[in-house]
Amino acid sequence: MDQYQEYTLEDFVLDARFQGWVRHQEATDAVFWKQYIDENPLQADDIRSAHKLLDGVYRHYRTEIDEVEIDLEIQGLLERVRTEKLLGLRTEEKEYGRREERIVSEPLKLNESRVVSESGRSVWFGSAFWTRVAACLVLAIGLGWIGWRYYRFNDGYNGLVSGKGLVERVNTSGKQQVIKLADGTQVVLYPQSRLSFAETFQPDQRIVYLSGDAYFQVAKDPKRPFLVHTTDLVTKVLGTSFFVRAQDASDKTLVEVREGKVSVFKQKEFAARKNAQAKTPNGMVLTPNQKLIFEHASSEMRRTLSDNPEIVPSDNPKTFEFVNTPASSVLTDIEEAYQIDIIFDRDVMKGCPVTASLGGQPMFSKLSILCEVIEARYEVLDGKIVIYSRGCKS
Incomplete structure (x- = not known):
């Protein structure tokens, strides 16, 4: 500190x-x-x-505004900055004249500091001056924030789709819209979101462009990977279900997997390939109930778990009813049901009997109850769950 x-x-x-x-x-x-x-x-x-x-x-600036409103807001802020600086200069000139007259007789006041210029004149900076400085700083931050949003809106999604002759669907309603693509893929487009795609996909890949939020149920086609391009990320799949949140005005982009696997790449690295056949850059693989968060400010990708992991559909669903069942078996059932890697010491856990009814409980509640029974704790690390335990209750 x-x-x-x-x-x-x-x-x-x-x-x-x-x-x-x-x-x-x-x-x-x-x-x-x-x-x-x-x-x-x-x-x-x-x-x-x-x-x-x-x-x-x-x-x-948290609310959504369109391009016209952005321009008006920028102009308004610039005018206020100019006015503030002009008033500040005039005030300083008047204050300087008055203070020159009483500089000898008056002691230094609190919240004021004095510096001597090269010409030998004393220049005073009072609390009013620092208030103006703070105001200008905040306005500068606001301008930077608006400029960033303006850049992302025009050079982000619009830059990706420009000149490609794509079909665009825009959801201006307050409800979700279902779009069915030529390959059988189904897209749920959320309000205030845009999706662009070709009427007919290429023979070697299927590409769509997204600004906003959408849930994809991709038709399986091993010979043609499905690519979702957003301003910052490219998500590549063969056939699976996943959610993408990529609002151009947001400071984060999110990809969350429901079923199957996806690979996520940074847009700049993916675009830097010389051609479509070039080696794909290293990405981050996501499995069910994992999500990736891309921080725009740091350009870092972080993998973690979904806020509320869901059971992945299976031919052999788990009941989560346990009577004197080893904790290792309970954890294995949770791992298989949610398809999440759980790291634990099997030798320690197999000697810990568990009697509990965990059906209907969210996954994190299941883990909390289990850890309380066996005196353990859990932690989420890089999209996995790590169980720490020294043994069971005596």
Whole structure:
């Protein structure tokens, strides 16, 4: 925490971790900053002010706006910046004249600092000046956020589909729309989403372009992989069910698998191939109940589990009714039902009898109940579950 002790209001506004706390409101960040304020009460006012300024920007630009509104918003912000700077200069000129007269007789006031210019003149910076600086910083952040959204909207999806002569489906309604493609693939297109595709797919691959949210049930065709292009990612499958969330105005892209396997690549690396037959770059493989989160700011792909994993349809469904059943067998049943890798010590678990009725419980509830019975704990790591246990209750 020492790095923040010299921070002022504008430093907090520009700090990436501070911005993440205001924007995403993660519980861990809230605990960190509460502890920091408690330990550094002299900075509390600056932290609260910076929080309010950033929160106003993020709340204002969280809603969807179209290109015309973006242009108008940019022009409006620019005008406010120009006006603020002009007023600031005029105010500084007047203040400078008045302060020159009383510079000898008046002591240095709190919240003001003085520097000497090369010409020898003393220039004063008061709290009003720093308020204007903070306002300009926040407006600059807002402009950057709008510019980023504008770039993603025009050079993202639009850049991918430009000049390709594709059919486009746009869902402007408030309900999901079902689109059936020429190969038999079914796409559920969510509201405010767009999908572009060729009327007839190529003989060696099937390509679609997505902006927004969609659920795909891809028809199996081993000879023709199915590719979903978004601004940042390419998802490649042969035949499976998966969900893609790729809003151009969002700071994340998500791919979540329901059945089968998919491979996900960064768009830039995939596009860098010299031709369609070139070697595919290393991607990340997802299996059922796994999801990938791509952070636009860091360009990092992170694999984890779905928020609510679902049982994968099977010819031999599990009942999850256990009577003196070894914990290792219970974990194996959960692993097979959800098709999620569970890492545990079988020698330790096989000696732990479990009697429980877990049918109807969500997967994470099943794991919590089991871990309580056998005095263990679990953790999700890279889309897998790791069970930690020293043994069973005596």
